[in-house]
Structures are given as C-alpha cells and as structure tokens.
Amino acid sequence: MTDDRGYLLDNRNAEAGTRFEAISELCDPWTFRHLDELGAGPGMRCWEVGAGGPTVPAWLGARAGEHGRVLATDIDVSWTLPAAGGAVEVQRHDIVQDEPPAETFDLVHARLVLVHLADRDRALRTMVEALRPGGVLLIEDADPALQPLACPDEHGPDERLANRIRNGFRALLAERGADLAYGRTLPRLLRGAGLGDVRADAFFPLTSPACGVLEAATIRQLRDRLIAAGHATPEEIERYLDAIASGRLDITTSPLISAWGRKP
Incomplete structure (x- = not known):
C-alpha cells in the first residue's frame, strides 16, 4: 500500500521489498494459520486488500485452486504482481477512494493496512459489505x-538509542494519521460492523533475525525524515544500523492483532 498523502512507508522505495520479505518471514506462518482455521480452501472466493508483497495472495491462490478466485488489490501492485496467475488476479485499487469490487467474497483479509488509513472506518465498512452471507473477515x-x-x-546505551529512534518513528506515523492504538479496537469494531462470532489474538515476536532486517530497512527508508524531525543525528542512525547488523540487539516489532468475525 502506498499513498504520498498519508502512508509513511512508500512501496516505491527500494527498501520496500526488503520490508515485505521480513514481514512475510515473521507474519506469514501466523497469518496462514488463521486463514487455514477460517476455512481457506478449494473453490473459495477471496479478496486480499492492500496485498503489498506476493506471499499471501499466492498462498490463498494455491488453496483456492482452479475453481476458486483470489482478488489481490493495492494502490501500488508492483510488489504483488509476482503472485498473479492461476486463481490470483492482481488489480490496482484504493480501498478508500475507489468503488468496491462488483462481487462478494467468502473471505476478505487485510494485514497492516487499516492502521495507516485516514478513513479506516470507511475501508472497514467496504470490506464488510463485500462479504457474502456467512463470509469471514480477518483483519490483522x-x-x-x-x-x-x-x-x-x-x-x-544501544538499546536506549533503539527505543528513542523507535519513538521517533512512532511520532512520524502519528503525524501521518496512523492510529497507534488501532489493533486493540478491532474486536469492538468488527462487532459494531455487524459481524458475529468475533475473536482476536496477538502475535508478538520478542526477537528474531527478521525483526532486525525489518527494523534496519525501515530506518534506512526513513533516515532523512528521522534526522529532519530531530529524532536522531546521522551519526546515531549509523550507530543504530551497525548495532542491528552486529546481531547483539534483541529487536522486536509492534504486536500484531488478528481479529476475525463472520457475516450473518
């Protein structure tokens, strides 16, 4: 997902591919377990919203098979296109600005999308309305x-520097309209949207090599913004990147809240 007006981590940046790979390594097993338990399988019609990288649409396409369909959409589909083919169709689509697909789905999924949107309520309504009766929405x-x-x-001192720079990153996100406490609200929002059997859990890797890869790619992508806003000096950025590369820091990510519910 990319939007110069609001989304801080532009997909057109060279670091985006590294970020998607790290997110996939960290989160895909968690996401796939949920999708599997929610019934992703042969013949299903799925909408992957704000797909970003190719791994989730490709997995859904393999599960849907020749009689199923997976629509993978994003504002910028350059990283999603490798998943196209078979059951997977990739389309450029803005979940807030564009008309919804002219079809309904058994399963709609979005990961790390709504938290960044200014009109996230509208996006959530669009996804709920795109469900067929009995269909499932999974938001992560x-x-x-x-x-x-x-x-x-x-x-x-390296850990203190890491936390100060992370605080700067959070400030940049908030300035762009991100809701830094959005994940915890998902169960309530899904119930409010009329979904039933709402449940949620959380994924929180305390440390992993992929956490370091994701953090370094994010810091490199936002380096100039962090410096311009006074959150770190150029020397501190380089010191932090060196500390990550050394492997001596236990870097973690924000908790990923997964919430799901079924349309009556």
Whole structure:
C-alpha cells in the first residue's frame, strides 16, 4: 500500500521489498494459520486488500485452486504482481477512494493496512459489505502503543538509542494519521460492523533475525525524515544500523492483532 498523502512507508522505495520479505518471514506462518482455521480452501472466493508483497495472495491462490478466485488489490501492485496467475488476479485499487469490487467474497483479509488509513472506518465498512452471507473477515493490524519499544530489555546505551529512534518513528506515523492504538479496537469494531462470532489474538515476536532486517530497512527508508524531525543525528542512525547488523540487539516489532468475525 502506498499513498504520498498519508502512508509513511512508500512501496516505491527500494527498501520496500526488503520490508515485505521480513514481514512475510515473521507474519506469514501466523497469518496462514488463521486463514487455514477460517476455512481457506478449494473453490473459495477471496479478496486480499492492500496485498503489498506476493506471499499471501499466492498462498490463498494455491488453496483456492482452479475453481476458486483470489482478488489481490493495492494502490501500488508492483510488489504483488509476482503472485498473479492461476486463481490470483492482481488489480490496482484504493480501498478508500475507489468503488468496491462488483462481487462478494467468502473471505476478505487485510494485514497492516487499516492502521495507516485516514478513513479506516470507511475501508472497514467496504470490506464488510463485500462479504457474502456467512463470509469471514480477518483483519490483522499493529498496535504500536500497546508495546512501544524496539528493545524491551533496555539494558545498555544501544538499546536506549533503539527505543528513542523507535519513538521517533512512532511520532512520524502519528503525524501521518496512523492510529497507534488501532489493533486493540478491532474486536469492538468488527462487532459494531455487524459481524458475529468475533475473536482476536496477538502475535508478538520478542526477537528474531527478521525483526532486525525489518527494523534496519525501515530506518534506512526513513533516515532523512528521522534526522529532519530531530529524532536522531546521522551519526546515531549509523550507530543504530551497525548495532542491528552486529546481531547483539534483541529487536522486536509492534504486536500484531488478528481479529476475525463472520457475516450473518
């Protein structure tokens, strides 16, 4: 997903591919388990909203098979296109500005999308309306305010620097309209949208090599913005990147809240 007016982590940046790969390594097993338990399988019609990278649409396409359909949409589909083919169709689509697809779906899924949107309520309504009766909506979104630290074990100067820079990143997100406490609201919002059997859980990797890869790619992408806003000096950015590369930091991500419900 990319939007110069609001989305901070522009997909057109060279670091986007690295970020998508790291997110996939971290989150795909968690996401696929949920999709599997929610019945993703042969013949299903699925809408993957704000797809970003190709891994989730490709997995859904393999599950849907020749008699199913997966529509993968994003404002910028350049990273999604490798998933196209077979059951998977890739289309450019703005979930807030554009008309919804002229069809209904058994399953609609969005990961790390709504938290960044200014009109996230409208986007959520659009996804609920796109469900057929009995269809399932799975929303997975971050909650940076629930656990705001890059290094929860803040035992040294590098960890303190990591947490200060993460705080700067959160400030940049908030300035662009991101809701840093959005993830925790998902169960209530899904019930309010008329869905039943609403449930939720959370994924929180305390440390992983992929967490470091994701953090470094994010910092490189936002380096100039962090410096311009006074959140870090050029020397501090380089020191932080060196510390990540050394593997001595236990870098974590914001908790990913997964919430799902079924349309009556």
